Amino acid sequence: MSRLTEIKKSDPKKGEKKTQDDIVYEHIFDAILEQRLPPGTKLNEESLGEIFGVSRTIIRRALSRLGYEQVVVLRPNRGAVVASPTIDEARQIVFARRVVEKAVTELVCDNAETAQIEQLKQLVRDEQACFDRGDLGAGIRLSGEFHLYLAEMAKNPPLLSFQRSLVSLCSLIIAQFEKGESKSHCSYDEHFELIDAIAQRDKSKAVALMMHHLDHIEHKLSLDDEAADNDLKAIFSNVLGRKSS
Amino acid sequence: MSRLTEIKKSDPKKGEKKTQDDIVYEHIFDAILEQRLPPGTKLNEESLGEIFGVSRTIIRRALSRLGYEQVVVLRPNRGAVVASPTIDEARQIVFARRVVEKAVTELVCDNAETAQIEQLKQLVRDEQACFDRGDLGAGIRLSGEFHLYLAEMAKNPPLLSFQRSLVSLCSLIIAQFEKGESKSHCSYDEHFELIDAIAQRDKSKAVALMMHHLDHIEHKLSLDDEAADNDLKAIFSNVLGRKSS
DNA sequence: GTTGATTTTTATGTATACAATCCTATTATG
DNA sequence: CATAATAGGATTGTATACATAAAAATCAAC
Structure with a gap:
């Protein structure tokens, strides 16, 4: 059996409680975020099994989890x-x-502990460092973790679980539509502002900032939408030309 | 191999596309709702496999799905x-x-088609019939399906997926705290009112009704909370008495 | 040369066998 | 008698073998 990566003994870090499918799950997810596995890529069970040195059983579990989060389509x-x-x-x-x-932000304004707010700041500093040194994949992931940590602070497990799925999907979307050009992904500025509003327990300001933050993501989508639209029009311009002539 | 239930050939109805783990999933879920599997019950993989006439592989898939929805704890x-x-x-x-x-109700008021509203009414009529003939399990399930169908009408797949998980959990909760006594579970009345508000596209009224609807569920929890508290106090009254004397 | 049917190959779905872990009952010891 | 240690049994975790369905390739016919 050929094993390109032994995972049983790798990552002997702090956590140590991570089960095998967790590790496989994370590796695949990271690869998707970093575009090493572009959208549409077929995920062959046996190949993945050889890559990670585990049986298809484990791969299958990881894939169904990704499927449940809709990051992969089964x-x-x-x-x-x-x-x-x-x-x-x-x-x-x-x-x-x-x-x-919106719900998370309001809950966090009510319940946030100062220690947690410090933790948040550190997260955003790490995020900033990633973008500054050009590590887009890690940056997007940390940006997601910021929002996940917020959901954790809201102390509502069901919302957290949903947020996890949504953040995964959003990261995928950002990675997909972040086509190099628009490097204006300085979301960490907005993250810092948001933390300030939360620290001041200013609920309406925090919510407004959060909505504004999401506006930016959506705006980027609109830009890409137009771009794609233009591309399509360019591609079929001859057809259109013929039809109208 | 002993098979108490053959599922390969059963349910040859309309759907027909249901895979084996779907069937197992639904059977287990229904059993939980109908309290045939009370909270805390251990779900033995091999036993379930024999019951449904499938291997542990299938049972495991069904259980992880239930686990993801947090209806069972893995x-x-x-x-x-x-x-x-x-x-x-x-x-x-x-x-x-x-x-x-709240989000679903607003979306539905904007997007609902008249045919779907009819479908909704039929669902609630079915629900009413179940409660009237005393089939509590089926009633709770149909009540859940009402809310699921609403989420479908909202035309937002991520919200629908989250709603699915929440409705499952709520059904479990209702089943758990619906201890016979409070048979005032005539939720279908409120469902009919809600449909009217939606048909009239009255967003604020529909949302208010929905919140009111959820108030009822939460109120029931509070009642049970006090009851449990009283029970505990009753159980340990002698201890308390001794201490205070 | 292209289309359509048939075979071959590959990949996924399922069952089962083996390994690792946890629970329990028995025994030993203080 | 209570507690701790250990051995046995039972259950879950993982790998693998087999069954089945989809994809690819070959060949036939037009």
Whole structure:
């Protein structure tokens, strides 16, 4: 059996409680975020098994988890592929996040402990460092973790679980539509502002900032939408030309 | 191999696309709702496999799905048990539902088609019939399906997926705290009112009704909370008496 | 040369066998 | 008699083998 990566003994860090499928799950998820597995990529169970040195059983578990979060699409009898959400689906996901983030923000303003707020700041500093040194994948992931930690602070496990799924999807979307050009992904500025509002327990300001934050994501989608639209028009311009002539 | 229930050939109805783990999933879930599997019950993989005439592989998939929805608790190396949410957890679940149902109700008021509204009415009529003939389990399930169908009408897949999980959990909670006595579970009246408000596209009225609807569930929890508190006090009254004397 | 049917191959779905872990009952010891 | 240690049994975790369905490739016919 060929094993490109032994995972049983790797990552002997602090956590140590991570089970094998967790590790596989995270590796695949990271690869998707960092675009090493672009949308639409077929995820072959046996290949993945060889890569991680585990049986298909483990791979299958990881894939169903990713499927449940809708980061990959599971097609019965036809295997799993990396999800490639359309602009419309992306908008629906952002809408769902608006709903959750509003509730989370309000809860956090009520319940946040000062120690947690410090933790938040550190997270954003790490995020900033990633973007500054050009590590986009890690940056997007940390940006997601910021929002996840907020949901944790809200002390509502069901909302947290939903947020986890939404953040995963949003990260996928950002990675998909962040086509190099728009490097204006300085979300960490807005994260710092948000933390200040929370520290001041200014609920309405915090919510407004959060909505504004999501506006930015959605705005980027709109830009890409137009771009895609233009591309399509360019591609079929000859057809259109013929038809109208 | 002993098979108490052959599922390969059963249910040859309309759907037909249901895979084996779906069927197992639904059977277990229904059993939980109908309290045939009370909270805390250990779910032995091999036993379930024999009952449904499938291997542990299928049972495991069904259990992880139930685990993801938090209807059962998966304890590593120690198997699955039916979830037994505390009153506090129940309140958090209801809170999450408030968040989702508000958004869903608003979306539905905007997007509902008349044919769907008819479908809704039929669902509630079925629900009413179940409660009238004393089939509590089926009633709770149909009540849940009403809310699920609403989420479907909202045309937002992520919200729908979250709603599915929340409705499952709420059904479990209702089943758990619906201790025979409070048969005042005539939720279908409120469902009919809600449909009217939606048909009239009266967003604020519909949302108010929905919140009111959830108030009822939460109120029932509070009652049970006090009851449990009283029970405990009754149980340990002698101890308290001795201490204070 | 293209289309359509048939075979071959590959990948997924399911069952089962083995390994690791946890629970329990028995025994030993203070 | 209570507690701790250990051995046995039972249950979950993982790997693998087999069954089934989809995809690919080959060949036939037009």
